[in-house]
Amino acid sequence: MANTADGLAWDASVPVAADLRSNGHVEIKSLRVGLALRLDKEHHTLATYTTSITGGGEHKAGSAMAYYQDDDPTTRPNGADLGSATPVDANSDNGRLFVDTSGSSRVMKVWTGSAFENTSGTQQASGTVVPSDVKDSPQTLTVGFTPDLMWFGFGSPPSFMDVRVFSLASLDPIKIAWFIVVSSAKLIFSMTGSDVLVTFDTQESNYFSNASIAHWRALKF
Numbered sequence: 001m002a003n004t005a006d007g008l009a010w011d012a013s014v015p016v017a018a019d020l021r022s023n024g025h026v027e028i029k030s031l032r033v034g035l036a037l038r039l040d041k042e043h044h045t046l047a048t049y050t051t052s053i054t055g056g057g058e059h060k061a062g063s064a065m066a067y068y069q070d071d072d073p074t075t076r077p078n079g080a081d082l083g084s085a086t087p088v089d090a091n092s093d094n095g096r097l098f099v100d101t102s103g104s105s106r107v108m109k110v111w112t113g114s115a116f117e118n119t120s121g122t123q124q125a126s127g128t129v130v131p132s133d134v135k136d137s138p139q140t141l142t143v144g145f146t147p148d149l150m151w152f153g154f155g156s157p158p159s160f161m162d163v164r165v166f167s168l169a170s171l172d173p174i175k176i177a178w179f180i181v182v183s184s185a186k187l188i189f190s191m192t193g194s195d196v197l198v199t200f201d202t203q204e205s206n207y208f209s210n211a212s213i214a215h216w217r218a219l220k221f
Contacts (some may be wrong), residue, residue: 007033039203065096072109072116073098083114123147123220128213129198138199147218154214 002011005026015027029088036046042063049055067073073096075081082093096111107123109116125143133139152164166189190197196218 002029003030003034005029005033007031007035007037010034038079058098064097066108068099068101070100070102072100082111107210118145118220124217126215126217127217131214138197139200140192141196141216141218143195143218145218146191147196147221149219150189150196151217152214153216 033107044056046056098109
């Protein structure tokens with residue numbers, strides 16, 4: 001008999017049919033103690049179950065592990081396909097968490113029944129636009145979602161000429177200053193579906209003649 005009453009040993013091959021039945025109580029105790037030792041690492045201590053006490057076993061704070069990888073997971077930890085009807089109901093996967101490590105932002109995603117989608121507060125998109133290109137022809141920034149906040153930095157990092165942060169709660173034009181020109185321009189933005197349409201409006205035809213790059217970032221909380 002390999003298992004001991006202290007629960008430290010773990011041999012699934014014993015007891016065997018030929019072992020003495022008089023040692024059965026040791027195996028039973030070993031199983032109970034061994035399970036408790038291992039479950040207590042990240043679960044609340046097992047206890048007697050009553051209507052007012054759950055009996056323990058719930059996950060302790062911080063114990064649940066999300067997927068942590070570059071590509072969206074496609075299988076459960078046991079190897080079955082995510083969202084499959086076997087061996088459990090397909091909806092049982094809803095809420096599984098995945099930390100997307102493919103970018104520097106470490107985006108948190110959640111399984112919603114058919115795919116992993118960004119959780120609220122983690123969606124972001126970024127890009128650049130050349131102001132001189134949009135003076136006469138409005139440009140659409142491909143965001144992919146309706147952002148709560150937009151950030152524009154005019155110039156090249158780390159030496160931005162001007163930075164503007166605005167909310168899409170109101171689609172009022174944002175006045176900006178460019179270099180040392182006395183007059184100001186307007187950055188006008190509106191929504192086209194889930195994208196942002198940006199228009200630079202000014203009375204001076206050469207206003208953006210020396211413009212470089214405008215960096216932008218969109219965030220959803």
